[in-house]
Amino acid sequence: MTTRSRPASPAPAPADPPWHLLEASAALAALGTPPERGLDDEEAGNRLARLGPNELIDRGAKSPWKILLEQLTAVMVLILIAAAGLSALLGKWLEAGAILAIVVLFAGLGFVQEYRAERAIAALKKLAVPGVRVRRGGEWRELGARDLVPGDVIALEAGNVVPADVRLIECANLRVQEAALTGESEPVDKDVAPLTRPDAPLGDRRNLAFLGTTVSSGRGTAVVVETGMRTQLGRIATLIQDVPVGLTPLQARLDRVGKGLAAAGVGVALLILGLGLLAGEPLEDMVLTAISVAVAVVPEGLPAVVTFTLALGAQKMLRRGALIRKLPAVETLGSVTTICSDKTGTLTENRMTVTVLDVAGERVDLSETLHARMPALERGEARPEVLLGSPPLLRLTLAAGALCNDAQVRMGEDGRLETLGDPTEGALLVAAANAGLAPGELTAALPRVAELPFDSDRKRMTTVHARAGRLPDDLGSVLGRGGLEPERGFVAVTKGAVDGLLDLASGVYGPAGVQPLGPEWRRRIEGANDALARNGMRVLGVAFRLLDAPLADERAERDLTFLGLVGMIDPPRPEVREAVARCRAAGIRPVMITGDHPLTAGFIARDLGIAVDGRALTGVDLARMGDAELEQAASEVGVFARVSPEHKLRIVGALQRRGQVVAMTGDGVNDAPALKKADIGVAMGITGTDVSKEAADMVLRDDNFATIVAAVGEGRTIYDNLRRFVKFAITGNVGKVGVMLLWPLLLAGAGLPLGSAIALLPLQLLWLNLMTDGLLGLAMGVEPPERNVMARPPQAPGEGIFSGGMGWHVVWVGAYITAVALGVGLWYYRLELPQWQTMVFTTLAFLQVFQALAIRSGTESVLRVGLFSNRLLVGLVAVVLALQLAALYVPLLQATFLRLVPLSPAELLLAALLGFSLLLAIELEKWFVRRRTRAA
Ligand code: ADP
Ligand code: MG
Numbered sequence: 001m002t003t004r005s006r007p008a009s010p011a012p013a014p015a016d017p018p019w020h021l022l023e024a025s026a027a028l029a030a031l032g033t034p035p036e037r038g039l040d041d042e043e044a045g046n047r048l049a050r051l052g053p054n055e056l057i058d059r060g061a062k063s064p065w066k067i068l069l070e071q072l073t074a075v076m077v078l079i080l081i082a083a084a085g086l087s088a089l090l091g092k093w094l095e096a097g098a099i100l101a102i103v104v105l106f107a108g109l110g111f112v113q114e115y116r117a118e119r120a121i122a123a124l125k126k127l128a129v130p131g132v133r134v135r136r137g138g139e140w141r142e143l144g145a146r147d148l149v150p151g152d153v154i155a156l157e158a159g160n161v162v163p164a165d166v167r168l169i170e171c172a173n174l175r176v177q178e179a180a181l182t183g184e185s186e187p188v189d190k191d192v193a194p195l196t197r198p199d200a201p202l203g204d205r206r207n208l209a210f211l212g213t214t215v216s217s218g219r220g221t222a223v224v225v226e227t228g229m230r231t232q233l234g235r236i237a238t239l240i241q242d243v244p245v246g247l248t249p250l251q252a253r254l255d256r257v258g259k260g261l262a263a264a265g266v267g268v269a270l271l272i273l274g275l276g277l278l279a280g281e282p283l284e285d286m287v288l289t290a291i292s293v294a295v296a297v298v299p300e301g302l303p304a305v306v307t308f309t310l311a312l313g314a315q316k317m318l319r320r321g322a323l324i325r326k327l328p329a330v331e332t333l334g335s336v337t338t339i340c341s342d343k344t345g346t347l348t349e350n351r352m353t354v355t356v357l358d359v360a361g362e363r364v365d366l367s368e369t370l371h372a373r374m375p376a377l378e379r380g381e382a383r384p385e386v387l388l389g390s391p392p393l394l395r396l397t398l399a400a401g402a403l404c405n406d407a408q409v410r411m412g413e414d415g416r417l418e419t420l421g422d423p424t425e426g427a428l429l430v431a432a433a434n435a436g437l438a439p440g441e442l443t444a445a446l447p448r449v450a451e452l453p454f455d456s457d458r459k460r461m462t463t464v465h466a467r468a469g470r471l472p473d474d475l476g477s478v479l480g481r482g483g484l485e486p487e488r489g490f491v492a493v494t495k496g497a498v499d500g501l502l503d504l505a506s507g508v509y510g511p512a513g514v515q516p517l518g519p520e521w522r523r524r525i526e527g528a529n530d531a532l533a534r535n536g537m538r539v540l541g542v543a544f545r546l547l548d549a550p551l552a553d554e555r556a557e558r559d560l561t562f563l564g565l566v567g568m569i570d571p572p573r574p575e576v577r578e579a580v581a582r583c584r585a586a587g588i589r590p591v592m593i594t595g596d597h598p599l600t601a602g603f604i605a606r607d608l609g610i611a612v613d614g615r616a617l618t619g620v621d622l623a624r625m626g627d628a629e630l631e632q633a634a635s636e637v638g639v640f641a642r643v644s645p646e647h648k649l650r651i652v653g654a655l656q657r658r659g660q661v662v663a664m665t666g667d668g669v670n671d672a673p674a675l676k677k678a679d680i681g682v683a684m685g686i687t688g689t690d691v692s693k694e695a696a697d698m699v700l701r702d703d704n705f706a707t708i709v710a711a712v713g714e715g716r717t718i719y720d721n722l723r724r725f726v727k728f729a730i731t732g733n734v735g736k737v738g739v740m741l742l743w744p745l746l747l748a749g750a751g752l753p754l755g756s757a758i759a760l761l762p763l764q765l766l767w768l769n770l771m772t773d774g775l776l777g778l779a780m781g782v783e784p785p786e787r788n789v790m791a792r793p794p795q796a797p798g799e800g801i802f803s804g805g806m807g808w809h810v811v812w813v814g815a816y817i818t819a820v821a822l823g824v825g826l827w828y829y830r831l832e833l834p835q836w837q838t839m840v841f842t843t844l845a846f847l848q849v850f851q852a853l854a855i856r857s858g859t860e861s862v863l864r865v866g867l868f869s870n871r872l873l874v875g876l877v878a879v880v881l882a883l884q885l886a887a888l889y890v891p892l893l894q895a896t897f898l899r900l901v902p903l904s905p906a907e908l909l910l911a912a913l914l915g916f917s918l919l920l921a922i923e924l925e926k927w928f929v930r931r932r933t934r935a936a
Pocket of ligand 2: 344
């Protein structure tokens with residue numbers, strides 16, 4: 001959603017019935033929704049057909065008119081229009097018409113490119129829209145937000161963008177950020193109670209949540225009351241404005257280059273005009289020359305080619321699973337120097353399997369059996385025989401893990417257990433189910449009445465349950481045996497990081513019932529925790545507390561009784577090891593940032609090659625460090641463990657102050673600031689929250705680290721190609737302007753008659769620019785990656801586009817082009833051959849064709865690059881050559897438009913050979929460069 005904050009509290013649009021006045025049950029009844037089942041698919045389908053999809057008419061994208069206007073008012077286009085006007089004043093209708101045609105062509109091309117890029121990005125953004133959990137026909141399902149209809153029951157949790165206007169049915173600490181709608185920047189506490197004021201402003205309607213706002217914490221369920229344009233956001237149509245799409249840094253730089261060139265062109269044109277007039281040349285000739293120079297200098301194809309290349313790059317990245325949300329990311333990716341990645345799900349598979357249970361004195365290690373069963377485990381098959389007979393205390397631990405849980409498990413069609421929700425919690429449910437503890441029966445006996453949701457700062461979660469029904473026998477007896485009073489009405493269950501949990505626990509359930517948690521127990525538990533973590537396991541502690549009242553705040557987490565540890569394995573993704581190696585070869589440092597235990601993190605980091613020594617800094621270490629110390633540490637340490645999202649922000653900052661270009665992954669709500677601050681914020685397509693996706697520059701559709709590395713490779717290629725094109729276009733134009741400028745001076749200097757002071761006519765120059773900047777330039781955008789693209793260090797941050805010898809290249813190749821074209825022209829002119837101008841024209845064309853071929857690699861020879869590795873270029877070179885021949889031999893073009901003289905085959909060959917000499921010269925330059933780098 002591309003909304004921005006607005007003046008406070010707009011007047012609510014009338015809604016019937018006034019949902020905020022109704023009880024939740026009345027709202028459900030009014031919508032015809034059975035609360036426990038939700039709508040049936042058939043009814044939902046009917047409503048969808050009647051009311052249309054739940055989407056806003058997109059007013060966000062730039063309007064075609066605006067794009068067109070921008071194209072037409074670009075400096076370069078204005079210069080061309082002026083040139084056309086002047087030509088018309090001179091009565092040169094052909095020139096005027098042709099220049100205008102070029103204006104239309106390039107502005108049209110630029111328009112189409114930009115329009116398509118706009119639309120492609122808009123379409124990509126739609127792809128990034130996440131699913132919604134909806135209850136349909138009695139079961140929870142994941143649907144696209146588009147398919148929601150009034151009456152649908154949906155689940156909301158921290159990080160969701162509210163997908164429609166909804167009436168809350170049930171909520172737990174639900175807070176919603178409504179700035180998009182009301183301008184209020186503090187999150188609002190939500191509640192289910194009905195209100196009494198019919199005209200309450202939107203910001204006060206606490207039992208409603210509105211489309212486009214975001215859940216900042218907590219959880220809830222709600223029923224959809226309005227969808228699409230009938231929502232509050234939809235009605236206030238002015239709210240839907242796009243965030244202005246700025247130029248990418250490279251585009252901005254190119255824009256400056258283009259403007260500079262244009263200014264230079266006008267300057268030089270005026271200079272020539274003045275000099276010519278002083279020398280007594282006829283005004284008309286000199287004006288025409290000035291027009292020609294201006295035309296020669298303007299890189300007409302530049303904007304179109306840049307947009308084309310960037311948009312093409314975004315498409316290519318999408319095919320590799322990286323969705324670009326902001327076009328500049330395409331080029332910024334190319335200069336990334338550090339990739340900070342989450343562990344769970346990005347470096348690992350996020351396919352958790354519980355393998356160890358550890359309670360006082362008892363331990364079930366499933367890993368021995370695990371190895372033999374790996375194939376079965378991978379298919380997610382149940383293993384009842386392992387856990388069914390497990391001791392009661394272990395079963396109590398599993399039961400607690402299943403109660404303090406928001407995931408769901410169900411039997412898939414193929415008889416395997418499938419989980420929905422957080423994989424860590426899913427694994428707990430599967431383990432409990434394998435021990436014969438059906439989640440449904442547990443929640444029936446102990447329904448949840450309050451909760452403190454998981455958050456990655458606290459690294460734990462608590463649920464409070466009423467003791468409503470009978471527990472399974474053995475669990476009841478285990479509680480009794482522990483001396484736990486059966487008459488207390490509520491039980492709080494907490495699960496989370498063991499280190500934090502031990503600080504909150506005062507007792508432990510040992511072999512002889514509940515005992516105080518003394519130093520000895522603490523050491524034992526910490527030892528068990530470390531032992532598991534050292535083997536790369538994620539460890540959760542489980543604890544509980546009996547209560548008299550359903551406390552819904554942190555008081556429920558005091559005086560806990562520790563139950564046990566659950567160790568789960570989350571295998572590293574197999575392809576990541578190679579991606580890490582590729583990263584290193586490319587001079588990019590991979591860094592792991594995780595909320596997990598340092599030992600777990602270190603194990604995985606060593607396994608993947610991210611940190612050789614597995615040395616890890618923790619959040620506690622970070623908190624102690626000053627900024628300077630952190631800068632030093634951040635550039636050395638490869639693993640940050642037990643960190644919270646706020647630490648991520650500090651780490652990004654520290655790296656950036658060291659001049660690093662940082663890509664940072666994140667999935668949670670509180671990762672958003674770090675994602676925004678990073679040069680490339682990367683969100684997770686599968687597990688990421690909506691808020692993190694909104695903040696990101698790029699979304700990984702597969703959550704995979706390897707995809708980031710692939711995208712960096714694409715980014716480098718695109719940056720290379722753009723630079724190559726700029727180099728090519730500017731060099732060519734410098735060469736042409738040189739010819740125009742020096743021609744009259746040389747004639748005068750050599751004492752030759754100033755029969756014609758104009759080396760090339762405006763139309764001839766236009767034609768040449770069309771061939772080179774236009775046709776050949778397009779082909780440069782699709783040049784395949786250079787062989788060493790991921791084997792060289794990243795481009796130094798802040799390095800300009802002309803760096804790395806490019807300025808020098810522009811100067812010498814420009815001079816070469818000028819010299820060769822002028823030389824051949826002068827020679828013919830002296831011999832008084834009428835085809836002198838045609839020779840200049842044709843030689844220039846060949847020079848640039850061979851230049852295009854020669855600069856395909858900055859260092860490697862053309863032979864090594866392979867002539868046919870860029871088929872588009874080969875094809876377009878053929879087209880350019882054919883068009884050149886047509887220019888020489890098709891009468892209409894030759895005589896009427898371009899005023900050329902047909903050349904003999906020998907002369908053609910001469911022009912071609914002169915052009916070829918530039919290829920040889922550039923190859924020589926590359927050879928020197930190669931030798932120098934090898935020597936260094
Ligand atoms: P990661 O960076 O690996 O994704 P998280 O921030 O998700 O780490 O988790 C950090 C720690 O919080 C974990 O090591 C675990 O101890 C605890 N934890 C993770 N998920 C849950 C959950 N659903 N409930 C309770 N605790 C959790
Ligand atoms: Mg996580």
